[in-house]
Amino acid sequence: MSKQSLDEFSRNKLRSLERRQLRRQQRVTDPAGGMIVERDGRRLISFSSNDYLGLANDPAVVAAAMEATRKYGAGAGASRLITGNHALYTDLEQALADIKNTEDAVVFGSGYLANLGAIPLLAAKPDLILIDELAHSCLLSGARLSEATVLHFAHNDASEAAALLEQQRKDYRYCLILTEGVFSMDGDLAPLPALAELAGKHDAWLLTDDAHGLGVVGGGRGSGFAFDADFEVPLQMGTLSKAVGSYGGYLCASHAVCELLRNRARSYVYSTGLPPGTIAAATTALNIIRDDPQRVARPLALARQFTHAFDRAAAESAVVPWLLGTSENALAAAAALEDQGYLVAPIRPPTVPAGTARLRISFSAAHSDDDVDGLIRALQTDSLQTPGSKN
Numbered sequence: 001m002s003k004q005s006l007d008e009f010s011r012n013k014l015r016s017l018e019r020r021q022l023r024r025q026q027r028v029t030d031p032a033g034g035m036i037v038e039r040d041g042r043r044l045i046s047f048s049s050n051d052y053l054g055l056a057n058d059p060a061v062v063a064a065a066m067e068a069t070r071k072y073g074a075g076a077g078a079s080r081l082i083t084g085n086h087a088l089y090t091d092l093e094q095a096l097a098d099i100k101n102t103e104d105a106v107v108f109g110s111g112y113l114a115n116l117g118a119i120p121l122l123a124a125k126p127d128l129i130l131i132d133e134l135a136h137s138c139l140l141s142g143a144r145l146s147e148a149t150v151l152h153f154a155h156n157d158a159s160e161a162a163a164l165l166e167q168q169r170k171d172y173r174y175c176l177i178l179t180e181g182v183f184s185m186d187g188d189l190a191p192l193p194a195l196a197e198l199a200g201k202h203d204a205w206l207l208t209d210d211a212h213g214l215g216v217v218g219g220g221r222g223s224g225f226a227f228d229a230d231f232e233v234p235l236q237m238g239t240l241s242k243a244v245g246s247y248g249g250y251l252c253a254s255h256a257v258c259e260l261l262r263n264r265a266r267s268y269v270y271s272t273g274l275p276p277g278t279i280a281a282a283t284t285a286l287n288i289i290r291d292d293p294q295r296v297a298r299p300l301a302l303a304r305q306f307t308h309a310f311d312r313a314a315a316e317s318a319v320v321p322w323l324l325g326t327s328e329n330a331l332a333a334a335a336a337l338e339d340q341g342y343l344v345a346p347i348r349p350p351t352v353p354a355g356t357a358r359l360r361i362s363f364s365a366a367h368s369d370d371d372v373d374g375l376i377r378a379l380q381t382d383s384l385q386t387p388g389s390k391n
C-alpha cells in the first residue's frame with residue numbers, strides 16, 4: 001500500500017534527524033507583552049525574536065491593523081492583479097521607496113516569495129548568479145529556480161567574487177550578485193561598497209536581502225545606508241515581518257524593474273494579496289521607523305552593550321551569534337538559559353554550516369537594560385563557555 005511506504009519514508013527521515021540531534025521540536029510560545037513569552041506555563045525573556053523594534057505590539061501599529069481589518073475584512077480575496085490590489089498598497093509601496101530612496105517598490109506575500117519571484121525573473125539559463133555562501137535559503141532557492149549557473153563566493157569575500165567575475169563573467173549574458181545586507185545568523189554586514197563597485201565594473205546587478213537591516217542599521221534605512229560611502233544597490237529586497245513587525249516582502253528598485261515584477265513574477269501574479277490589516281500595520285510601522293530615530297538606534301546599542309561585556313568586536317547589527325560548535329552543545333546551552341528564564345533558540349545545521357551550531361541572540365528596542373544585563377550574567381557562568389568556541 002502506498003500510504004505505508006509514504007509513512008515509512010517519513011519515519012526513516014525523522015529517525016535520521018534524531019540520530020544527528022537535528023530533529024526540531026516546535027514548542028507553543030505565547031507572547032505575553034514586549035519580549036516576554038510563555039512556554040509550558042513559564043515566563044521567559046525572549047532573545048530570539050526578529051521584532052527588533054517591538055513594533056509587532058506597538059499600540060499604533062495594532063490599531064492600524066484592527067481598523068483596516070474592521071473596515072475591509074480579514075483577507076484580500078484574490079491576487080493583486082485581479083482584485084486584491086487594495087488602495088492601502090499605494091501608501092506602503094511609497095513608504096518603502098522613500099525609505100530606500102528608489103523610484104518604486106513592489107510588495108509580495110512574504111520575503112521568501114519576493115526572492116522566489118524576483119530572482120528567476122532577472123536571471124535565466126544563459127546567465128550567471130554569484131551568491132555569498134552564507135546567504136539565506138530563499139536567495140539560494142530563487143537562484144536554483146532560475147536555472148542560471150550559480151557560483152558561491154566565500155562569506156563576505158569581495159576579492160573572491162572579483163576573481164570569479166574576472167574569470168567567468170564573459171561566458172554569460174547577464175549576471176546577478178546576491179547577498180544578505182545583514183547576515184541573519186552572524187549579524188555582520190556585507191561589504192556592500194566593494195560589491196557595488198564590482199557590479200558596476202562587470203555589468204552585474206546587485207541584490208541585497210535586507211531582512212535584518214531595515215529598521216536597525218543605516219539609521220533604520222537598512223544596510224545600503226550603513227556605510228560612509230556613496231554606492232548604489234539597484235535591487236533592495238527585504239521583509240515586513242521583522243523590524244517592521246507585520247508580514248509581507250518587498251523589492252525596492254527602479255520603476256521599470258518593479259513594473260516587470262508586477263507583470264511576470266510568478267509568486268506575485270499567482271499568489272493572493274496581503275490582508276488589509278497587514279498592509280496598514282506595515283505602513284504605520286515604517287512611518288515610526290522614519291520618525292523615531294531613538295527607537296531605531298536601541299537594538300544596535302543593546303547588541304553593542306553585550307559584545308562590549310564579552311570583549312568582542314562591536315556588534316554590527318541587532319544579531320549576535322554565540323558559537324558552540326556541536327548541536328548537542330547548542331541544545332544544552334539553550335536549555336541552561338531557559339532554566340534561568342531566557343529564551344535563546346539554538347540554531348543548528350542546515351540553517352548554519354556543520355560545526356557552527358550556536359545560540360543566535362537578537363536584541364530589540366523592547367528589551368530593558370536589565371533584560372540585557374541579566375542575559376550577560378547568565379552567559380558568564382562557566383557551563384556556557386565551551387572550550388574552543390571563539391566568541
Ligand SMILES: *Cc1c(COP(=O)(O)O)cnc(C)c1O
Pocket residue numbers: 110111112113136138180184209211212238239240241248249
Ligand atoms: C526571514 C528572512 C527571509 C524571509 O522573509 P519572510 O518575510 O519571513 O518570508 C528572507 N531573507 C532573510 C535573510 C531572512 O532572514
